[in-house]
Amino acid sequence: MKLTKTTMAAALAAAAFLAGCTELSQEPARSYAGKEDAKPYAGDEFKGDKQKWEKALAARADNQNEYLRTPQAPAK
Amino acid sequence: MARMKFICDAERCIECNGCVTACKNEHEVPWGVNRRRLVTVKDGVPGERSISVACMHCSDAPCMAVCPVDCFYKTDEGIVLHDKDLCIGCGYCFYACPFGAPQFPQAGAFGLRGKMDKCTYCAGGPEENASADEYRKYGRNRLAEGKLPACAEMCSTKALLAGDGEVITKIYRTRVTTRGKGDEIWGWAMAYGGSAKLADLPGGRA
Numbered sequence: 001m002k003l004t005k006t007t008m009a010a011a012l013a014a015a016a017f018l019a020g021c022t023e024l025s026q027e028p029a030r031s032y033a034g035k036e037d038a039k040p041y042a043g044d045e046f047k048g049d050k051q052k053w054e055k056a057l058a059a060r061a062d063n064q065n066e067y068l069r070t071p072q073a074p075a076k
Numbered sequence: 077m078a079r080m081k082f083i084c085d086a087e088r089c090i091e092c093n094g095c096v097t098a099c100k101n102e103h104e105v106p107w108g109v110n111r112r113r114l115v116t117v118k119d120g121v122p123g124e125r126s127i128s129v130a131c132m133h134c135s136d137a138p139c140m141a142v143c144p145v146d147c148f149y150k151t152d153e154g155i156v157l158h159d160k161d162l163c164i165g166c167g168y169c170f171y172a173c174p175f176g177a178p179q180f181p182q183a184g185a186f187g188l189r190g191k192m193d194k195c196t197y198c199a200g201g202p203e204e205n206a207s208a209d210e211y212r213k214y215g216r217n218r219l220a221e222g223k224l225p226a227c228a229e230m231c232s233t234k235a236l237l238a239g240d241g242e243v244i245t246k247i248y249r250t251r252v253t254t255r256g257k258g259d260e261i262w263g264w265a266m267a268y269g270g271s272a273k274l275a276d277l278p279g280g281r282a
Binding site: 031036038040041042043046053056058060061062065 | 148151157161199200203204205206221223229238240243251
C-alpha cells in the first residue's frame with residue numbers, strides 16, 4: 001500500500017514536471033465572431049488555383065532581390 | 077507557404093516616407109489615420125536610423141487576445157485582419173499593441189472614435205474580394221491580384237521587404253553577406269540582450 005502511494009506520488013510529480021515540456025498550441029484561444037473571408041485566390045484572377053497564386057506571389061517576392069535582377073560585377 | 081511577414085532593413089531605409097504615401101494612396105486612408113509610419117532614432121546625429129512600422133501581423137497577436145467582441149481573425153497566410161462590422165471602437169487593441177498599429181478615425185464631434193483601422197497587408201477584409209464594400213472598409217485587396225503590399229513594392233531602396241517569411245529572410249541574408257556589414261538585427265540586442273548579429277542567433281548562418 002505504502003509502495004503504491006509512493007509510486008503514485010512519483011508518477012504525479014513526474015507528470016507535473018514533464019507538463020513544462022508541452023508545446024503550447026499556436027491556435028487562437030478565442031474564436032472569431034465575424035463574417036467568413038474569401039480565400040485570396042478565390043477570385044476571377046486565380047479561380048481557386050492556390051498553386052498559381054503562390055507562384056505569382058513568390059515571383060513578386062523574388063523580384064525584391066536586386067542581386068537577382070542586376071548582372072554580376074566582373075571579378076577583379 | 078510559410079507566413080507573410082515584413083522586414084525593414086535599417087541599413088537601407090532613407091526615411092523618404094514612400095511606403096507611408098503608397099499605403100495612404102492605395103487604400104485612400106482617411107486623414108488622421110496612418111496604417112504605416114516611419115520611426116527615426118538619433119535624428120540628425122551620427123548613427124541615425126529609420127524603420128518603417130505598421131501592423132507586424134504577430135503570430136500570437138495581443139489585439140486578438142483582448143478584443144471584447146472577437147472581431148479579429150488570422151488568414152492561412154498568418155495575416156491578422158478584423159471585421160469592421162463587428163468592431164465597437166473600444167480601443168483595447170490600441171493599448172495591447174506594442175507597435176501602435178491600430179488607428180481610430182475621428183467619427184464625429186468631441187473626438188468620438190470610429191471603428192479601428194489598421195494595415196491589412198493589402199489583403200482586404202471579410203467582404204467579397206475586390207468588391208466596392210471591401211475597398212470602402214479595408215482598402216484594395218492586392219493579395220487577391222497576386223501582388224504584394226504596396227508599401228514594400230513601392231520602396232525605392234528595397235529597405236522594406238514583404239512576402240513569405242522564408243523568402244524575405246533569404247534576401248536579407250544575401251544582402252548582409254554581400255555588403256559585409258550590417259547583419260545586426262536592429263533592436264534585437266535592446267529587446268532580448270546578447271548579440272544582435274544574425275549569424276549568432278540560433279540556427280542563423282549569415
